Structures are given as C-alpha cells and as structure tokens.
Amino acid sequence: MASHAAEPTRQELWVPTKNLDTVLKAQPNAVMLSPEQYDALIRDAGKIKPEDDPKAAPPKLIAIEGLTLTGKAEPAAASVTLQGELTLHLPSKDWLSTKIPWPFAMSRVTSEGSVLAYVEKDAKDRELIVFAKGPGGAKLRFDAAVPIHLRLRAGEHTLEVPDVPFGGMLNLELPADVRLLAGSAHERSENTIKVAFDHRGYDDNESSIKRGVPRAFRVRWVESPPQVVPQSVRLSEMAQVIFAVTESNVESLTTFGLRLQATDAREAVVTLEVTGKETQVTEVTGVAVRDWQQSGKLLRITLERDGGMHDITIKLQRTIASAAEAGVLPVIALNPPLRAQAQLRLASDLDFLDLAGAKQTQQDTFEFQLGVDQPKLVLRTSKPRLESDVDVVARIDKDSVQIERKIM
Numbered sequence: 462m463a464s465h466a467a468e469p470t471r472q473e474l475w476v477p478t479k480n481l482d483t484v485l486k487a488q489p490n491a492v493m494l495s496p497e498q499y500d501a502l503i504r505d506a507g508k509i510k511p512e513d514d515p516k517a518a519p520p521k522l523i524a525i526e527g528l529t530l531t532g533k534a535e536p537a538a539a540s541v542t543l544q545g546e547l548t549l550h551l552p553s554k555d556w557l558s559t560k561i562p563w564p565f566a567m568s569r570v571t572s573e574g575s576v577l578a579y580v581e582k583d584a585k586d587r588e589l590i591v592f593a594k595g596p597g598g599a600k601l602r603f604d605a606a607v608p609i610h611l612r613l614r615a616g617e618h619t620l621e622v623p624d625v626p627f628g629g630m631l632n633l634e635l636p637a638d639v640r641l642l643a644g645s646a647h648e649r650s651e652n653t654i655k656v657a658f659d660h661r662g663y664d665d666n667e668s669s670i671k672r673g674v675p676r677a678f679r680v681r682w683v684e685s686p687p688q689v690v691p692q693s694v695r696l697s698e699m700a701q702v703i704f705a706v707t708e709s710n711v712e713s714l715t716t717f718g719l720r721l722q723a724t725d726a727r728e729a730v731v732t733l734e735v736t737g738k739e740t741q742v743t744e745v746t747g748v749a750v751r752d753w754q755q756s757g758k759l760l761r762i763t764l765e766r767d768g769g770m771h772d773i774t775i776k777l778q779r780t781i782a783s784a785a786e787a788g789v790l791p792v793i794a795l796n797p798p799l800r801a802q803a804q805l806r807l808a809s810d811l812d813f814l815d816l817a818g819a820k821q822t823q824q825d826t827f828e829f830q831l832g833v834d835q836p837k838l839v840l841r842t843s844k845p846r847l848e849s850d851v852d853v854v855a856r857i858d859k860d861s862v863q864i865e866r867k868i869m
Contacts, residue, residue: 551595
C-alpha cells in the first residue's frame with residue numbers, strides 16, 4: 462500500500478457563492494485556484510521544510526573536551542612515545558576551523574569523525590590547525606616522541622611538555638622500582654601512574670622549558686642507581702670530545718686519561734655507562750685497552766694495569782632519520798664527573814641552532830660535565846625542503862572545506 466505525505470494542519474473558511482464577489486473585492490491580493498490546484502498546494506506545503514530559527518542555532522565553535530596521553534617509559538630511555546587522543550565536540554553542522562598551541566611533533570595521525578588537522582611550524586610557536594564538522598563528536602589520534610630529561614649526577618628523570626589551553630590526562634607506565642619525586646599530582650597503581658594536567662610553572666631548569674613557563678604536567682622519578690666507575694680508578698682532569706653530525710648519524714669521540722690503582726692483578730675490568738637512545742659503541746682504543754664489550758647501556762673495558770695513567774678513546778654512534786632527531790648527544794657517564802671540552806662538526810647541509818646543557822666558549826666549541834650534563838643538539842637542514850616552501854590556503858563554505866597548497 463503506497464504511503465502518502467501527511468497534510469499540514471490548516472483552517473478553511475467556506476463562503477457562499479452569492480457572496481464570493483464581495484469577498485474577492487475586499488481581498489484584492491487573493492488568488493483564485495481550481496480544486497485541483499488547491500489540493501496540490503496543500504499537498505506540497507507538507508513537503509517544505511520550515512526555515513531554521515537563527516536564535517535556536519547551535520554555536521559555531523569547536524569545543525575541545527580534552528587530551529589523553531598514554532605511554533611507557535623504558536629504563537634509561539632518552540624519550541618516550543606517547544599515544545594521544547584529542548576529543549572534540551562539534552555542535553554545528555558547518556565546517557569550522559581553529560588554531561591550538563601545540564607542543565607535539567605528530568606521527569601516525571588518524572581521525573574519527575569529520576575532522577582534518579595539520580601542524581603549522583613557526584620559528585617561535587607550533588600550532589595545530591583543525592578543520593571539523595558536526596554535529597556530534599570527533600577524535601584525532603596521533604603518536605608523539607617526548608624527550609625525557611636526565612640529570613646524571615642525581616639520576617633524576619623529568620618528563621614534561623609545554624602547557625596546552627585545555628584539560629587532559631597522562632597514563633604512564635614507569636620502569637620497575639622507581640621512586641617518584643615532586644611533580645604533578647597523580648594516582649599510582651604498581652608501575653603505572655595517572656596524572657591530570659595542572660598547568661603549573663616551575664622556577665627551575667629541569668628540562669629545556671624556560672623557567673616559570675607553565676607546563677601541562679610534570680613527572681619526575683629516580684631509577685635504580687646505575688653501575689659506575691669504581692673509586693679505585695682515577696681520571697684525568699679533563700676530557701676531549703668531538704661530536705660529528707650528519708643527516709643520518711650522530712657520532713662522538715671521547716678521550717680521557719684513566720689510571721688503575723696498583724694491585725696484584727695484571728688486568729682489571731672497568732664498567733662505564735653509555736647515555737643516549739640506541740647508542741652503540743663502535744670502537745675503544747688506548748695503549749692499556751685489551752678488550753671491550755657493550756651490554757645495553759653498559760660498556761665493560763678490560764685494561765692492563767701498570768700503575769700509569771693512559772688515554773682511552775671511546776667512539777659512540779647513533780643512527781637518526783633526520784637532523785631534527787639529533788637531540789640528546791651520545792656520551793659516556795663518568796663518576797666522579799669530568800669537565801669536557803667539546804668540538805662540534807656538522808655536515809655542510811646542516812645549520813646549528815642551539816646546544817642545550819653545554820656552555821659555548823668559541824664558535825663550534827663547548828664545555829660541559831661528563832656525568833652531570835646531557836647535551837642536547839638542535840639543528841635544521843639547509844637543503845631546500847618542500848615543507849618550508851608550501852603556502853596553505855583553506856576555503857570554508859557552509860557545507861565543505863577546501864585546502865589548497867601552493868609550492869613556491
């Protein structure tokens with residue numbers, strides 16, 4: 462049985478035929494319709510959607526409900542990969558856009574709902590440009606590598622990011638048997654903590670974030686004490702370090718003097734700690750060196766004991782995907798700490814921006830403390846890059862969004 466559209470509610474006034482002329486003269490704008498035309502008018506009236514009342518329209522904005530970060534910090538790691546989920550509420554059916562201060566370099570970006578996003582990089586600030594359409598909710602998911610800042614002398618690890626203008630939660634799994642230090646309020650269950658964003662500033666230099674600038678959150682902890690050089694070993698007063706960086710490798714060449722205390726044994730094994738993510742020992746040389754072996758973060762060197770102080774040179778290497786990943790430089794952690802003079806040698810296609818955790822004394826020459834400081838290098842490539850020569854133009858219509866990229 463065919464269905465028919467419901468007729469709209471209406472009122473009809475019947476006029477006797479003899480009075481029709483009088484009514485028409487009194488209503489000069491009236492229209493005379495045949496019975497068929499009248500029936501079609503009533504039928505079609507039920508199909509016309511009434512206009513929306515502007516006063517009852519939902520607000521045209523993108524509401525951010527919050528950000529959830531989840532990750533696992535490995536022992537002695539220089540960074541942690543966080544999985545992020547940004548939840549949006551979209552009351553309007555139109556395409557809208559917004560800019561959000563954004564501290565993350567994202568990878569593996571996916572979305573749920575009508576949402577598009579990209580990161581706009583600037584010399585000072587990084588912003589997330591979001592285009593979204595409702596009504597309803599949407600989610601933006603991504604991965605982000607966040608550095609873990611280490612104070613070698615105290616063994617303190619700090620994880621924090623610059624502040625964001627919305628609330629959020631961090632779920633972080635820590636290494637076993639860590640001791641948590643002062644930071645953001647948290648709930649702990651075994652090795653996992655739940656931290657709410659508290660948007661606080663700190664008057665210290667535990668990371669590369671400037672003193673007093675608000676952080677979204679801060680987590681600090683101390684791991685089990687690492688194995689260090691025994692006190693029976695004496696070191697020279699200064700070490701010499703050469704850092705060589707290309708777009709695919711970061712290398713360090715560290716030379717320092719070492720003397721073993723006199724005993725009956727002709728040989729001794731010295732254990733040192735290697736810092737930096739995925740750092741590999743490629744060479745250990747010196748007149749007293751007999752053998753060496755790397756096991757994770759530990760380097761064991763077999764030395765001949767003759768009572769004299771001899772230089773040892775240790776070559777470390779770390780592979781990177783791009784200059785932006787140079788980050789924490791590979792070094793040897795010594796105890797007691799040792800003052801180091803360092804030279805920086807960059808490939809011709811790299812530009813130096815900063816070396817945090819070290820003091821510049823001359824061009825390409827720095828000083829820092831082996832065993833205390835953890836130098837972090839900031840570079841950029843000087844090669845032409847499409848990403849830096851692209852203008853993005855977005856056009857937003859009522860029912861669509863169009864993004865054009867123009868390569869200069």
